[in-house]
Amino acid sequence: MLHHIHKWKPLHFLQKFQILAPLSSLIFTKPSASAAKLEDELAAAAAIPNPRNTVSEVITGLGIFGLRKFLGNCYFRTMVSKLNQPEVDLIIESLSLESSDSAFGFFKFLRNECGFRHSRISEFIVVHVLATNRQFQELRSVVKQMVDEEGPGSAPSLCELLLYRFRDWDSSSVVWDMLAFAYSRSEMVHDALSVLAKMKDLNLKVSTSTYNCLLHNLRHTDIMWNVYNEIKDSGTPESDYTTSILIDGLCQQSSVQDAVSFLMDAERTETGPSVVSFNTIMSRFCKLGFVDVAKSFFCVILKYGLVPDSYSYNILIHGLCVAGSLEEALEFTKDMERHGVQPDTVTYNILCKGFHLLGLMSGARKVIQKMLVKGLNPDHVTYTIMICGHCHVGNIDEALKLQKEMISRGFQLSVIVYSVLLSSMCKSGRVEGALRLLYEMEAVGLEPDLITYSILIHGLCKQGDVQRASEIYREMYMKRIIPNYFAHRAILLGLREKGDIYEARKYFDHLTTRAVTEDMVLYNIMMDGYVKLGNVAEAIQLYKQIIEKGLNPSTVTFNTLIHGFCKTGKLVEARRMLDTIELHGLLPSPVTYTTLMNANCEQGNINGMFELLQEMEAKDVEPTHVSYTVVIKGLCRQGKRWDAVHLVEEMYAKGLSPDQITYNTIIKCFCKAQDFEKAFQLHNEMLMHNLAPTPVTYNLLINGLCVYGDLEDADRLLVSLNDSNINLTKVAYTTLIKAHCAKGDVYRAVALFHQMVEKGFEISIRDYSAVINRLCKRCWITEAKYFFCMMLSDGISPDQELCESLRSKDVLGEDRVVLSHRSIKPKVNSSQEKAYRAES
């Protein structure tokens, strides 16, 4: 009944429907009628039986904008929400004859504001209208959405629809071409090819850009050449991109040499090689790590009398940055400007990454400054680089700040950036924050993927929170994201970290006996668990199981066993294991040698340690910073502290970064040698290299001053550390307290003890007995008694050793009263303080 509705004139059309007559008269005669009045009219209209047809007819007759103008979105939406797909198809078709704007406008309104799901017919109508009007951007977006929704394998049905419903429509060839392009763009190559086949049957022209896009997707395969032949046969003009894609394809399928000859084969084209083709070649060489070759091609561009464009410069700048030649990259950027090519956002992003790769985040910030001065704004790539850079150096708070800024500027973050943030939060133990980020990403409509979940599961497990890890595990399972070996490993690790070796073994047996996995890492985690508990026998049992099952152990498997043997002092067996590694066709790793070297060092066999170092170097196993730290420890044991210092310099020269343990080792040695000047200088060197000294560093310095230096200096150090809000552990206090007890300033000891308690450290019997034993040893009975009372009032009972110590000085004998008055907490009053001072 509604066929050819579009031919009807609005007024005529409305008059046919009695019930809507008052409304139509309002619309046409009183444009300023009140909204309330219209609302009543509309309610009446909506109340009629089967109002849908009526409404659709009214809309069609009036034209969408006429009606929408009078009724406003709200009422309009009520009306159109009653429409079904065939009705909408009709309306859109009729509107398309009236004006393309109104058809597309109505289409968008329904889709975006009413959440209406259009039929493919409506979409194709709109697509044809847009094609006729040459609104290519909109055209592309509608076709893309359609193709993405339909998914792979949908081309035949869409082609059929086009063929039978839209055969004689204007712009049909543009629509077909766009369909092929969209399939190609969305990497549905087979669909794109099947559209092209139909187009060939219909004798429709394929555009160069569609061919190029397809070529690009097929550049890894032979089919690329079929498409290229088709381009030539059909007489479709080639563009610079066509050649450059072929060159890129040749690089991957064949060789760079073939690609170069193809490029240089200027006979092929009238214009000769293009800058675009040269850019492609340069990019390839850079990716292969041959920046120098890329540079020489840059010269060839100039030789040909061609002008390098921003791509040419950016490709080379990027190549240089990745190769670590930041300075040359910066120099080349200046060249770029000198030649009148302005560095763009991409250029600055590349430089940012160059700085970030060298760990120079301050440099990266300066690049952004410069970018802003030039009037260029950081884009989502800039933010991503900076966020990842900050995460990489462990500066998560800065990364989070940038993430907020990114959101506030309307940039969408990718799942990967969230994963980077999550991963670095987990690594620094901020799993709670990581979970918050997970909820946040879900709230902004990003779907966490397998990797995101695996990172979280690993983070939670590492903390021993297997419970919550399992919840996440279930959550991902519900979303049909199937956990892989990463999650299995993480959970096994979690159970082990929780200290529940039986539970871990149960899970391990469950995974390995079901034969779902032959993942050696699971064996390694399990074996390492046993070794850590000192149960080397069980680790060996598992190793036997590996061999019996015919599985292939990895170097880590052997390293774990070696570690076990070393730990139990069985260096001969450990050494034998090193040889077994090679029998299995594996190579020992730096960890293998470092473990053995460390064991030799611990046993005082420094020569053995050096022999291993030589063997390691002879076998081209590169020592790591840990290997060097072990050697430094060995040198320190021999008192060769200056050799140790030189070794640190050597590490820097080799590009190895000493860590806190390296410095702590060497600082300890200088303290022992009473060279505090050098010890503190090493501490400053740490700061210079952005290495935050650990509480151990400060404990070493304090202990050094206490034992080998000036106790007052140690006191002053503690005060200044506290003033600077530097994180200290209980050890810093107990060290000083013990020193004061031993050297007689019991008043200082008491004060420090109280300070330690105030800081909220949990005080153990060991801390009390350390103090009391020392006081007893020096016969400061009153003071020993004082601490003893404090301990009792703290609810701590003495152990046997402490009782003996007290009894030997007869402290217990006269103080049975105190034992029965545990709740009385002793207070130090000023007269007592004076007494302590007088005595000391």
Add this chain to the structure above:
DNA sequence: GTAGGGTTAG
């Protein structure tokens, strides 16, 4: 359709 980002393990 030639340039820039980027996540998980023992």
